[in-house]
Amino acid sequence: MNRSTIDLWVGAFVVAGIAGLLFLALKVGNLATFSTSQMYQVQAKFANIGGLKARAPVKSAGVVVGRVADIRFDNESYEAIVTINLGYEYQFPRDTTAKILTSGILGEQYVGLEAGGDGVMLKNGDRLRLTQSAVVLENLISQFLFNKAAEGKPEPKEPAK
Amino acid sequence: MRVADLRARLERLGSGVSSHVWRLGFASRFLAYLVVHSGTALGRFRLTIAEIYFAGVLSLIIILVSGLFVGMVLALQGYDTLQRFGASESLGVLVALSLVRELGPVVAGLLFASRAGSAITAEIGLMKATEQLSAMEMMAVDPIARVVAPRFWGGVISMPLLAALFSAMGIFGGYIVGVQLIGVDAGAFWSQMQAAVDLRNDILNGVIKSVVFGIAVTWIAVFEGYDAPPTAEGVSRATTRTVVTSSLAILALDFILTALMFTGGTHQ
Numbered sequence: 563m564n565r566s567t568i569d570l571w572v573g574a575f576v577v578a579g580i581a582g583l584l585f586l587a588l589k590v591g592n593l594a595t596f597s598t599s600q601m602y603q604v605q606a607k608f609a610n611i612g613g614l615k616a617r618a619p620v621k622s623a624g625v626v627v628g629r630v631a632d633i634r635f636d637n638e639s640y641e642a643i644v645t646i647n648l649g650y651e652y653q654f655p656r657d658t659t660a661k662i663l664t665s666g667i668l669g670e671q672y673v674g675l676e677a678g679g680d681g682v683m684l685k686n687g688d689r690l691r692l693t694q695s696a697v698v699l700e701n702l703i704s705q706f707l708f709n710k711a712a713e714g715k716p717e718p719k720e721p722a723k
Numbered sequence: 724m725r726v727a728d729l730r731a732r733l734e735r736l737g738s739g740v741s742s743h744v745w746r747l748g749f750a751s752r753f754l755a756y757l758v759v760h761s762g763t764a765l766g767r768f769r770l771t772i773a774e775i776y777f778a779g780v781l782s783l784i785i786i787l788v789s790g791l792f793v794g795m796v797l798a799l800q801g802y803d804t805l806q807r808f809g810a811s812e813s814l815g816v817l818v819a820l821s822l823v824r825e826l827g828p829v830v831a832g833l834l835f836a837s838r839a840g841s842a843i844t845a846e847i848g849l850m851k852a853t854e855q856l857s858a859m860e861m862m863a864v865d866p867i868a869r870v871v872a873p874r875f876w877g878g879v880i881s882m883p884l885l886a887a888l889f890s891a892m893g894i895f896g897g898y899i900v901g902v903q904l905i906g907v908d909a910g911a912f913w914s915q916m917q918a919a920v921d922l923r924n925d926i927l928n929g930v931i932k933s934v935v936f937g938i939a940v941t942w943i944a945v946f947e948g949y950d951a952p953p954t955a956e957g958v959s960r961a962t963t964r965t966v967v968t969s970s971l972a973i974l975a976l977d978f979i980l981t982a983l984m985f986t987g988g989t990h991q
Contacts, residue, residue: 565769579888582891590920
């Protein structure tokens with residue numbers, strides 16, 4: 563086969579291969595979300611993070627506004643410190659509440675933000691004061707059983723006359 | 724009598740082991756020599772381009788068609804299981820993750836080994852059997868630099884591109900079956916896929932896998948060809964060995980790479 567035909571085919575092959583990679587990166591992966599926009603970091607302390615993982619979404623009103631950057635354990639307060647990256651286009655008041663929620667019954671856990679009423683907005687490096695830990699199923703069940711047991715306890719009988 | 728028998732068996736085992744170790748050492752030395760002497764292949768890039776044509780472009784049909792069908796089968800099978808849990812919207816995630824992480828690099832690597840690897844071995848082995856390599860040496864042309872290195876680099880460059888095309892085609896096949904035929908919501912298919920597939924953890928690791936497989940397959944192919952006994956039987960055996968060894972190498976390397984990449988860390 564002549565040389566320029568081979569060159570043409572190899573060129574087309576390389577272009578197609580790179581197009582395949584770009585398709586994977588842009589259409590299949592999540593390159594487009596958040597990697598280019600500016601972020602600011604806030605921290606939140608939780609007594610229990612349940613199954614939260616780094617890179618989990620941070621949602622407010624169901625809209626993804628950021629991602630969990632890092633999860634560490636605080637040796638002094640014995641709590642988890644969760645670092646959250648938020649997009650600059652999403653500004654929240656300083657008294658925003660952070661909760662750890664679950665999407666669906668078997669879904670992944672995410673951080674839900676509920677805006678407060680403060681006029682001052684969160685800045686880079688701030689700490690969220692109001693947090694609500696993940697619901698641990700075992701604690702929930704034991705609480706439920708405890709309540710049921712307390713409710714169902716029969717009244718002490720009147721002493722027989 | 725018994726002792727002599729046992730001794731003979733142990734000797735056979737020992738010679739088997741040491742000949743394999745010797746061959747591995749020779750192959751490593753061969754690879755090192757090849758990489759050091761690839762100035763010609765990379766300098767006169769036209770030589771490598773011709774090999775990309777033979778290893779890459781001519782493998783396109785089988786890679787694209789296999790990718791399409793693997794993706795379509797994944798969508799059919801995945802839908803069957805997922806809809807039992809009411810999670811058929813996650814079909815895109817299932818198809819994309821299994822293709823990008825595993826099936827893309829591995830199946831493309833296996834196809835590449837049997838389509839291009841065997842051809843490289845047969846070609847180099849036949850050149851050796853017909854004394855073309857010796858003739859080159861007589862003319863003071865290094866056959867490793869002139870014949871082997873372009874084929875090696877051609878294969879190493881082609882393999883990641885083929886794996887990426889396989890994955891892309893598979894996802895397209897999954898889209899055709901999942902969304903067009905079965906009727907999974909197109910928005911959920913793409914958006915859940917985009918939310919679950921990570922650029923670094925999934926796609927980049929898949930590309931790294933395909934590069935490693937490309938190096939392994941072409942290394943085995945050029946070495947088996949160069950090392951083949953210069954007879955018709957020798958070349959045919961070397962070709963078979965290329966396919967068997969590189970398939971096993973791909974699967975073993977895949978296990979090691981997966982264990983390194985996808986366990987522990989933050990992405991579980």
